[in-house]
Amino acid sequence: MPISTPLLAAIRQPAFIYGTDGRIAEANDLAEALAGRPLAGRSIAAVVGIFDVHALSGGTPMLAAGMPVSRALCGEEAVDVPIVVTAADGRRVHALATASPIRNGGTITGALAIWQDISALETARTNAETAAEELMVQEEELRQQGDELVRANIENDRQRRLLDAILDRIPYRVDLWSADGRYLWMSEATAASLGRRRKTLIGRTWQELGMEPAAMARLMAEIWAVAATGEPCAGETEDPDGNGIRWRAYAIVPFPNADGSATGALAVSHDITERKERELELARSNEDLRRSNEELQRFAYVASH
Structure with missing residues (x-):
């Protein structure tokens, strides 16, 4: 293989080398730690099953044919495909999967797949969204409390x-x-x-x-x-x-x-001055359009008689 085992080990994200038969030729230590087992010889379908791979968007299960490495073995560059995988310890890991074909001259001899762990970023994003929703609820509660104070x-x-x-x-x-x-x-x-x-x-x-x-x-x-x-x-x-x-x-x-x-x-x-000015401008535009249409209709009438 053009990519050596030491180089694969130097990649500090789960990384896999597949042969043209769609089976793992090598996997680095992070990939096997994530799986909790050796991965050499595993097919793409087996990897999907081991990791319970789902698409991040929509959460639908990934099929072997839709995996980035399958696309890479067909000569395509698959970059930053968002997926969710399940680790051996049950953790759900969010990752960006990238797969590239390995070529010897013009011949595809395999594919390299790397899963970049973005779980911390995804957790931060989710937490930010949750915090924003909670803040909106708190703001609404504060607004209601203010209304009650005004009345009471x-x-x-x-x-x-x-x-x-x-x-x-x-x-x-x-x-x-x-x-x-x-x-x-x-x-x-x-x-x-x-x-x-x-x-x-x-x-x-x-x-x-x-x-x-x-x-x-x-x-x-x-x-x-x-x-x-x-x-x-x-x-x-x-x-x-x-x-x-x-x-x-x-x-x-x-x-x-x-x-x-x-x-x-x-x-x-x-x-509400800005809103009214927009409304008045829209009304003027509509009136100009109405007049223009009337003039066109009169012109069309004159032209046809």
Whole structure:
């Protein structure tokens, strides 16, 4: 064989040399340790059985004809084929199988197969995916807990301080309005958008703060309706600022007294300007396309009459 036993032993991954009859001529110590037995003379089908070889993708059992070494004996280079094998001690080992034909001149005289153990990498990948899934679950649990705190902890001053600590850490505007249009509470995000310190804004009306009349008139009409009916509402609104128009999505829910009657409303909003701009751009593109189609239809009509 062109590959010597010392060279095969120097390969520090399970390695096999097959003859043209599809049987192992030599296997290094790592291959035989993995199998827990001598491997010389074993056929490809026997190797599949000894190691219970499966494809890594989908976990389907490998057939002898699909093994990388079978392809190599047909003259093909099979590189980094992902497989799963079972070691003699029962461990499942993830590997990348590579097999190359051994040639003497133009004649194939055998094949070299090497299984690169990637179990540690596969375990790390699986652990990372599991950790990401657990983090998503934890984030969802935290979000739900935050929602529960918002609903349950707004009844008194102690609960309001708790809300300050929680809501000031989210990038949403959270505002508590009285039915007559006064700020009873606001998040730091709202205060920052108004360019003022929060404590200078609480208790003041939107008119006193010089907020945009048209937008605020629409918002206050919905706040009054929510306070009067106890029914929540949601929508989108334009919010002028120093840089132009910003779009915001909002939800408004009633703020109850101890007896359950609503004296104000809690409004939560967030910036959706980028989404609205994409929607408007799409609408403009659709309108341009509609007009273009109409012009084409008129042209076609004129051309045919």
